[in-house]
Amino acid sequence: MNGDYSSPQDLAWKCRKCNINLIVGPATLTYMGNRMTANLSQCPICGYVLISEELALGKMAEVEQVLEDK
Amino acid sequence: MDQKELRLLENQCIQEEPPECMAACPIHLDVRVFVGQMARGAFHEAWKVLRKTMPFPGILGRICDAPCRDHCKRTKAGQAIEIGLLERACVTTSVPKQRILALPKKEKRIAIVGSDLDSLTAAWDLSRKGYGITLFESGEQLGRSLLAMPEAILPRDVVAKEILDLDELGVEIRLNSPIHDKFFLAYLHRGFDALYLGQGDIAELRDEDNGIFACGSSQHGGAGSPVWQAAEGRWAATSMDRYLQKVSLTAGREKDGPYPTKLYTRTDGVIPLPTVQPLDQVQGYTQDEAIREAGRCLQCQCLECVKVCAYLKHFGGYPKKYAREIYNNDSIVMGSRQANKLINSCSLCGLCEAVCPEDFAMQTLCIEARRDMVQKGKMPPSAHEFALLDMAFSNSEQFAMVRHEPGHKASTSVFFPGCQLSASAPAMVKRAYAHLRQIIPGGVGLMLGCCNAPASWAGQEDRFQTEFSGLRDQWISLGRPDIILACSTCYQIFQTYLPEAKIKSLWQVLDEKGLPGDLSVKHGAVPLTVHDPCTTRHEPETQQNVRNLLRRLGQPYEELELGRNHTECCGFGGLMQNANPDLAKTVVQRLSGQSSADYLTYCAGCRDNLAASGKRAVYILDLIFPDTAMPDPGSRKRPGWSLRQENRIRLKDELLNELWREGSRKMADTRADDHEKIILNISPEVQQTLEDRRILIPDIQKVIHHAESTGEALFHPATGHYMTAFKPYKATFWVEYSVSACGFTLHNAYSHRMEVAGKGQP
């Protein structure tokens, strides 16, 4: 699921620990021995990644299903 | 499953067997499709169907004597379809000229003697196969017997026009041939690679080893039948083709002529309809009459199982197809396993087997495929996870327990209420247990836990065996008492895996030993409709026990059409609900819709599933141990996933406290975990979201507790909401919440299974 999966609403969130706005940056996704990179909203300091509801229940669920059926 | 097993399974489902009409037709016209097109008024399409199988449809379609008619299934509900008249109606409407397709020309040459329908058919078939054909006729015209028919039935110009097709195929025609001359025949035998002697002509000279073939209609007694004649020509053509290709003349030809078909088509319940009579008895049907007559065709097929199972219907096929899909799924090396969903969605209820004329058991196919997938490590991890976690919960300290009756050192019986009843109606467990202690002497022990059916349904054999041997040990520790089971799934599991134990359903015990004396509540005169749990399919005694109880309670009841051994699953069985929640909803909706009356059932899982679908449903213990605080048990809502676990925790806690005086355990230990102290405010909408997404309150508490103790979260300045993720086991839960006056307000929650790591500043 390589690509850009951040949305403008995501960037309204701040990292509570680092007290800084989220940015869009690369993140690693792993599932069942598969590894992918994607651009996701995250904290520029600690790297805390936001997975939005839309992403979790949409594209991500779809990819999980494909990998489980491989 | 290997190729051979697949073949056996595929053959067991007879859905693809031909209908009676087609099997009885000497040339196996696809009558069902033909009549289907006629019913739609698609005369050109119908004509194409004829053309595929029938030589000279313009001729044969007018004069076919339709021996298939006697076999038509419609006779079971009215009269046979007038297939012959429909053929006539089809070919007498004008049709566009179709190009005749033929294979490339071959070297070999064949002589055909005679020009009746058999010879014409042989010429037609063999020329289309590419052979060079010469047709020898003793008379001055082709098709003398055809031309002799009444003009109104078979106009001469139609015969002439149809025979022209042979010209188009390059058939050479020799009239006035001395075919009765021995020397002439010897000449043909020398000059051609094979020879066909038509009907009525010197057929006794047949010598197939030497390439002389002949009409064999005398053997079939079909001399007067045009379609038999055509069939004779066709079979001879096949033999000649095989002779010239030097392959076996006879292999695989059992179905050349009419044969018995195994196709089953149910006709009870079909409204009988008489034949549509043509106004014009000579010319036959008008188009409109033909459409009406064709409309009576049953379009014979089986699909008995698909008619009663929403699951089988959902995947768009039938067991024969599914067997192949499941086989392919197993043999796949690379790429996506397309049938995983199919395999995991079956509720394993066994209704298919019960209704199938050939006893096809889809549930066996599915459970074996699941076991296979688990063994090969190919089972999708998410398919059954939620149910297996719930099973683990039931078998944990939180719920599982085993005790002799208070004040007893031994047990003659033990009550095993199961996880679903305890989750759904813990108070009923207490009342039933109290009553059992009254009516059974010698000590009635109690075992709480899950029968581990979910592991079995998930195909996890090893795990099932391990967990179940734990139950066996508990039973042995009680001194092998008789086991009393409230749940029919537990009953099925214990019966199969603990055959050394004497088991009884709670309903049998109550039927034999009596109901509570003070049945003060009068039950309504309004009948309830009995729904038998699918796991009682093969337990007629249990089903009868329940009906006896209803009678004693003075509760009138009605039966479902699909009841007893044909009962439907509520969607709980086989973990269908886990693997395919949407389908499980369809399944329970279907069941709910079978009667408008309130349902009465004796499985807590069925009861709750029905209730969740909006159906009013009463559990039998609601009648036996009426609860004054619940005057309308039919309206009781299904407790949600979290409440189902809480109910089990509380049940164990209260029983230990009230009966065994072991002190209140619940608040003391299990709530000792910090996360369980977190107080949540949850609106009904969010509650529904949690239900739909199967997210449990303790997991939410863990996520918030993690965020609050580590500070790891996101913050939304505009709303003041927090958003945070935590992975208590395999799934990551996201929770959106805010701080409220007391505790936290939950705004949203969802989960995913992928693991994510951000890199921070790129």
Ligand code: SF4
């Ligand atoms: S009931 Fe179903 S499985 Fe059985 S023969 Fe008919 S279509 Fe096939």
Ligand code: SF4
């Ligand atoms: S009802 Fe239709 S499909 Fe069935 S046997 Fe008769 S013609 Fe054939």
Ligand code: SF4
């Ligand atoms: S859900 Fe029941 S009736 Fe349907 S295929 Fe499975 S076992 Fe057969």
Ligand SMILES: [Zn+2]
């Ligand atoms: Zn941060």
